[in-house]
Amino acid sequence: MAEQKKDNNPPKKDSNNPFNKLTGKDPKKPKFNFYWIYGILAVVFIGIQFLNWGGTAEKTDWRALKDMLIDGDVEKIILVNKETAEIYIKPDRLNQEKYKDVNKDQSFGQQTSHFYYNVADPATFMEDVQETQEGMSEQVYVESETRHNWGGEVLSWILPIALLIGVWFFFMRMMSRGGGGGGGQIFNIGKSKAQVYDKTTSVNITFKDVAGLEEAKVEIKEIVDFLKTPDKYTKLGGKIPRGVLLVGPPGTGKTLLAKSVAGEAHVPFYSISGSDFVEMFVGVGASRVRDLFKQAKEKSPSIIFIDEIDAIGRARGKNIATGANDERENTLNQLLTEMDGFVPNSGVIILAATNRADILDKALLRAGRFDRQIYVELPDLEERKEIFKVHMRPLKLDKSVSVEFLAKQTPGFSGADIANVCNESALIAARANHNKIVKQDFMDAIDRIIGGLEKKNKIISPNEKKVVAFHEAGHASISWLLEHAHPLVKVTIVPRGKSLGAAWYLPEERQITTYEQMLDEMTAALGGRAAEKVVFGKVSTGALNDLEKVTKQAFAMVAYFGFSKKVGNISFYDSSGQQDYAFNKPFSEKTNEIIDTEVKAIVEQSYERAVKILSENREGLEKLANKLLEKEVIFGEDLENIFGKRPWGDVTEVIKDNKVVKKVTRRPRKKAVIKKEEDIMDPENKAGTA
Numbered sequence: 001m002a003e004q005k006k007d008n009n010p011p012k013k014d015s016n017n018p019f020n021k022l023t024g025k026d027p028k029k030p031k032f033n034f035y036w037i038y039g040i041l042a043v044v045f046i047g048i049q050f051l052n053w054g055g056t057a058e059k060t061d062w063r064a065l066k067d068m069l070i071d072g073d074v075e076k077i078i079l080v081n082k083e084t085a086e087i088y089i090k091p092d093r094l095n096q097e098k099y100k101d102v103n104k105d106q107s108f109g110q111q112t113s114h115f116y117y118n119v120a121d122p123a124t125f126m127e128d129v130q131e132t133q134e135g136m137s138e139q140v141y142v143e144s145e146t147r148h149n150w151g152g153e154v155l156s157w158i159l160p161i162a163l164l165i166g167v168w169f170f171f172m173r174m175m176s177r178g179g180g181g182g183g184g185q186i187f188n189i190g191k192s193k194a195q196v197y198d199k200t201t202s203v204n205i206t207f208k209d210v211a212g213l214e215e216a217k218v219e220i221k222e223i224v225d226f227l228k229t230p231d232k233y234t235k236l237g238g239k240i241p242r243g244v245l246l247v248g249p250p251g252t253g254k255t256l257l258a259k260s261v262a263g264e265a266h267v268p269f270y271s272i273s274g275s276d277f278v279e280m281f282v283g284v285g286a287s288r289v290r291d292l293f294k295q296a297k298e299k300s301p302s303i304i305f306i307d308e309i310d311a312i313g314r315a316r317g318k319n320i321a322t323g324a325n326d327e328r329e330n331t332l333n334q335l336l337t338e339m340d341g342f343v344p345n346s347g348v349i350i351l352a353a354t355n356r357a358d359i360l361d362k363a364l365l366r367a368g369r370f371d372r373q374i375y376v377e378l379p380d381l382e383e384r385k386e387i388f389k390v391h392m393r394p395l396k397l398d399k400s401v402s403v404e405f406l407a408k409q410t411p412g413f414s415g416a417d418i419a420n421v422c423n424e425s426a427l428i429a430a431r432a433n434h435n436k437i438v439k440q441d442f443m444d445a446i447d448r449i450i451g452g453l454e455k456k457n458k459i460i461s462p463n464e465k466k467v468v469a470f471h472e473a474g475h476a477s478i479s480w481l482l483e484h485a486h487p488l489v490k491v492t493i494v495p496r497g498k499s500l501g502a503a504w505y506l507p508e509e510r511q512i513t514t515y516e517q518m519l520d521e522m523t524a525a526l527g528g529r530a531a532e533k534v535v536f537g538k539v540s541t542g543a544l545n546d547l548e549k550v551t552k553q554a555f556a557m558v559a560y561f562g563f564s565k566k567v568g569n570i571s572f573y574d575s576s577g578q579q580d581y582a583f584n585k586p587f588s589e590k591t592n593e594i595i596d597t598e599v600k601a602i603v604e605q606s607y608e609r610a611v612k613i614l615s616e617n618r619e620g621l622e623k624l625a626n627k628l629l630e631k632e633v634i635f636g637e638d639l640e641n642i643f644g645k646r647p648w649g650d651v652t653e654v655i656k657d658n659k660v661v662k663k664v665t666r667r668p669r670k671k672a673v674i675k676k677e678e679d680i681m682d683p684e685n686k687a688g689t690a
Contacts, residue, residue, distance in 0.1 A: 058102060060087065060115040062128070068115075069132045069140065073099075077129065078113070078143045082122045085142070086113035195271045196295075205259040211390045212383030212415060213253055216374045219244070220257060223349060224265045227301050241371035243339060243350035245309075247357040248376030251416030254353035257376065258305045261351065268302040270295065274311030277331045285312065285331030293338040293348065300347025309352040315361045332361060340368040358575060378414055380509060381407055387415050391422040398436040406442055409489070411507050421445045450504065451496035460500065466629065467532060468493050468501040471542050473625040474531025475503045475524060477617060478610055480639045480646065484520035487646075492633045500542065515563050522550050522606040523613070530610035531621060554602040555595070564598040567591070617643070 065087060068074050073093040078086045089099060094114075102114045119125045126142050133139040207217055226233055226240040233240060246254040262269040270292060277285040296302045312331045339350060352370070354360065364370065379387055384407040392403070410418060424445035429437040460468075472491045479485040486505035493501040510517075529543040557563040560573040572586050585592065614621055620642045627642075628634050 056103065057086070057113045057116045060117055062117070065115070065117055066132050069129065072136070072138065074140050076143065077140055078145050079119065079122060079125070080145050080147055082144070083119060085117040085119050085125065087115040087117065089114045196268060205256070205263045207260050207264060209390065210253060210256055210260050211386035212379040213257060213376060214383075216246070216257060216376050217260075219372060219374055220261055221264075224261060227265050227267050227303075227349075230301075240349065242348075242368065243352065243370035243372070245357070245365070245370040245373045246351070246353040246376055247373055248355060249378060249414060250355050251414035252376045252378060253415045254355075254376050255307055256415070258307070258351055258353060261303065262305070265303060268296070268299040270302065270304045272304070272306055274306055274308045274313070277312050278328060283327075283330065285327055286334035289331060289334040289338055296348045301349070302347065303349050303351055305351040305353075307353050309364075310354045310356045310359060313352075313354070313360045313364050315359060332364070336361075336363055336369065339364075378412060379418075381411075384410055384413065384418060387418045388422070391419050395422060395426055396436045398438040400439045401437065401442065402439070405439070406446075408506070409443070409446055411509055417449065420449060424448060447490075447496075447504070451492075451499065451502040453496065460495065464500070465493065466625075467536065467540060468542065469628045470531045470535050470621070470625045471528035471540075472501045472503055473621055473628055474527035474529075474534075474610070474614055476527075476634075476639060477531075477621050477624060477643070478527035478613055479503075479505060479524040480643050481613055481617065482520040482524060484514075484517040485524040486521070488636050488639060490633060490635050491628060493628055494632050499545075515557070518553060518557055518563070519602075519606060519609075522553055522603070523610045525550050525553075526603075526607045526610045527614065530607060530614050531625075533611055534614045534618060535621070535625075550603055550606065551599070554599045554606075557602060558595050558598045564595075564602075566594050566598055 065074075065085075068087065068089070073089050073096075075088045075090045077088070080086060089102065093099065094102060099114075103112075122144075129140070129142055207221065210217060223240060223244060230240075246257060248254055258271070262271070272292065277288050292304065296304050312328055312335065314328065314332075316329050316332065350370070357365075357373070365373070385403050388403045388406055392401075406421075410421065413421070421442065422445075425437050425441040428444050428448075429441040432441070434441065472493055476488050476491045479488050486507040489504040489506050491501075491503045496502050525546045526543070528546055529539050532539045532542075558567055560571050562569040562571055574586070587595070623642050624634070624639065627638060
C-alpha cells in the first residue's frame with residue numbers, strides 16, 4: 001500500500017526535491033517563455049482595431065437622412081475624410097419608436113454616431129443638406145473632419161515585416177531542430193549540441209560488450225582508471241593523456257569503444273558529432289566549441305567524445321576559394337585553442353574517432369592535443385570468434401553452429417559485418433520457419449552479404465550461362481593450381497546482385513606479401529577471361545571487375561611497392577594524403593610512360609600465364625564447367641576430385657555441404673620481403689564477380 005501511495009502522488013515527491021525548494025519552482029507549472037509577451041501584445045493590438053467596443057452605427061440613405069433633417073431629429077453631421085457622413089441623433093429623440101433599434105451605447109465614455117451615410121461628392125452633399133433645411137429655425141451645418149487610422153496604418157507597415165520575421169524564425173527553427181541541448185532554439189544556436197551522459201543518464205554498454213579489441217581496451221582502460229583513481233598516477237608526477245584518437249576502418253568498433261568508456265568511467269560524458277559544429281552561420285562552429293568546453297570544465301573531470309572528427313579536423317589551407325572565410329577552419333582553430341592553448345585545459349579528456357586520419361591537420365595530431373592514437377584494425381581469426389560470441393548471445397542456436405567455423409569463413413569482416421551476419425541469419429531462419437538457427441542459415445547470410453541476394457528468376461540465355469560457367473570455372477581452376485592463390489570455398493553461377501556468377505575464396509591472413517604471391521593472385525583473377533579465350537576463342541565484358549582489380553594491383557606493384565626493375569626501389573605512395581589536392585603527379589612524364597609500360601607488362605604476363613595453365617588443363621576445366629552447369633554450385637571437394645590434391649599443402653580446409661571434411665597441414669612459405677598495404681593490395685571485394 002505504501003508503494004502504491006507513493007506512485008500515485010508524484011507531486012509530493014517533487015515537492016520534496018531540494019532543487020525545487022531552493023529555486024521555488026513548481027514542476028507542475030509550465031515554463032515561462034518570452035514569446036508569450038509578443039503574443040499577448042499582438043492579440044490586444046488586433047482586438048482594438050477590429051473589435052468595436054461601443055457598437056456599430058447603422059447605414060442609412062439620403063431619403064431617410066432627409067426625413068431626419070425635416071423632423072429636426074439630427075443633432076450634428078460630421079463629414080469624415082470627405083467620404084463618410086456620421087449622423088448624430090438628439091438624445092431626447094432617441095426614445096421615439098422609429099429609433100428603437102438604434103445602438104445607444106457609448107465607446108470608452110464617448111458618444112458614437114448613430115447612422116452613417118457614404119458621400120459621393122462632398123460639395124453636392126452640403127448643398128443638399130442646406131436646401132433641405134431652408135426655412136427652418138434651427139439648422140444643422142455639416143462639419144468636416146480629417147481622421148487618421150493610426151492603428152490600421154501602423155498595422156499595414158508591421159504585418160509584412162512580422163510575416164518576414166515569422167518565416168525566418170520558422171526556417172531557423174527547422175534547421176536547428178534535432179540538435180540536443182541549447183542548440184534547439186534560434187537564440188541558442190551558438191550553444192553546444194552535445195548529449196550529456198552522467199549519473200542520471202546511465203549507459204549500459206561496458207568493456208565486456210566490446211570483443212576483439214584487447215589492445216585498444218588496454219589503453220582506454222588506463223584513462224578510465226585514471227579518472228577513478230587519479231592519485232595512483234599523479235603521485236609519481238605523471239599526467240594523463242589529454243586526447244585519444246581512435247583510428248580504423250569503418251565498422252571496427254570505434255564508436256562502440258567510446259560508448260563503453262561512457263558506461264565505465266562514471267564521469268560526465270559529452271558525445272557530439274563533428275558535423276554538429278558546422279552551420280551556415282559564420283562563427284557558430286567556434287561558439288559551439290567554446291560552449292562545449294565550458295560545460296565540460298564546469299563538470300571536470302569529464303570526457304568529450306567527438307565522432308567523425310574529420311568533418312572539422314581536415315588539414316587547413318586546402319580551400320579552393322583562396323582568401324575566403326572558411327567556417328570549418330575557424331571551428332578547427334577554436335578546437336586547437338581549447339585543447340591546448342594559452343589557457344590550460346585541465347580535467348577534460350578528449351576522445352575522438354575517425355577513419356580518415358590521413359587528412360587531419362598536423363596541428364591537431366601533435367602531442368599535447370592527441371597524445372595517443374589507437375589503431376582499431378579489422379579483427380583477426382581469434383578476435384572474430386569473440387565478436388561472434390557477443391552477437392550470438394541473444395540468438396537461439398542449433399548445435400550444428402560452430403563459432404570457429406564461422407570465424408574462418410569471414411576473413412576481412414569487421415565487427416559491424418559480423419553483427420550483420422548474425423542478424424541476417426536470424427531473419428533467414430525465421431523466413432524458413434526454423435525453430436533454431438542452423439549452420440546453413442549463417443552460410444546463406446554470409447553469401448548474401450558478400451555477393452548480394454540470389455536472383456534465381458533472372459532470365460539468362462543458355463549461351464550466356466555457359467560463358468559464365470566457364471568464366472567461373474577458370475577462376476576456380478587457376479586458384480587451385482597455383483601455389484599462392486587463395487583456396488576456393490564455393491563457386492556459383494546463380495546470379496547475385498549485379499553479377500551473373502561469383503566465387504568465394506578463403507584468403508590467407510598475412511600481413512606482408514611477396515611478388516610471387518601477388519602475381520599468382522593476379523593470374524587467378526584473370527582466369528575467367530583466359531577461360532573464355534581458351535574455350536570460345538573470344539572474350540566478353542564479364543571480366544570488368546577482374547580487370548579493374550588487376551590494374552590497380554599492378555599499378556601498386558610498380559608505383560608503390562618497388563616491384564619493377566625499370567622503375568627501381570622507388571615508391572610514389574603518399575600516406576599523408578596530400579597528393580589528393582595536388583594538380584601534378586609526383587613523377588615526370590617519362591617515368592609515367594615507364595610505369596604504364598611496366599603495369600601493362602605485368603598484366604599481360606599474368607594473362608598469358610593464365611591462358612597457358614588453362615590450355616594445359618583444358619580437360620579439367622571443361623569437367624568443372626560442366627559440373628557447374630549441372631549443379632550451379634560447387635565446392636572445394638569437386639576441384640580436388642578433378643585436379644587432385646594441391647601439392648603445396650596450403651589448403652586450410654576442404655568443405656563439402658558446409659562441413660569440414662579434410663584438413664591439410666600448411667608448409668612453411670618463403671620469407672616475405674615487403675610490407676603489404678592492405679587498403680590497396682586487398683580490395684574491398686570479398687568475392688570475384690563475373
